[in-house]
Amino acid sequence: MPEKNVELVHRLVDGINTDELPADLLTPDFELSNATTxxxxxxxxxxxxxxxxxxxxxxxxxxxxxxxxEILATGxxxxxxxxxxxxxxxxxxxxxxxxxxxxxxxxxxKLARAAGYNTRRAALEAVEAQE
Numbered sequence: 189m190p191e192k193n194v195e196l197v198h199r200l201v202d203g204i205n206t207d208e209l210p211a212d213l214l215t216p217d218f219e220l221s222n223a224t225t226x227x228x229x230x231x232x233x234x235x236x237x238x239x240x241x242x243x244x245x246x247x248x249x250x251x252x253x254x255x256x257x258e259i260l261a262t263g264x265x266x267x268x269x270x271x272x273x274x275x276x277x278x279x280x281x282x283x284x285x286x287x288x289x290x291x292x293x294x295x296x297x298k299l300a301r302a303a304g305y306n307t308r309r310a311a312l313e314a315v316e317a318q319e
Contacts, residue, residue, distance in 0.1 A: 192297070193262065196292075204242055205253055209239055214299050215296070217300070218300060218302075219300075219302075222304045249278065249284050250281075256271050266315050269289065272286055273285075274286075289307060289311035289312075291305070
């Protein structure tokens with residue numbers, strides 16, 4: 189199961205980067221919460237919420253690309269990654285390289301929840317607390 193979940197994370201990342209977020213990857217009650225220092229500081233719900241998150245993120249970062257730097261941990265129902273957003277500030281043209289860690293939780297083969305954390309340690313502690 190962990191390998192399948194990693195594959196789903198990569199499909200999601202591809203969808204984020206192509207603006208074709210595959211809604212079939214998400215449970216109807218999907219929830220996404222950002223790291224507190226994120227560009228888009230809110231909690232989003234469902235496929236529409238995920239699309240809104242993507243729009244808000246890429247509205248401020250031109251030529252943006254969401255990247256997985258490293259798979260930090262996997263379990264039967266989660267994947268923890270180190271990730272980043274690279275591009276240029278839309279208004280300033282300054283280089284952007286935002287790094288954080290994310291946890292993706294799965295239910296019934298779909299993504300049920302995603303959360304961003306400011307540190308790798310915090311992301312790993314989030315899954316340890318649930319085991």
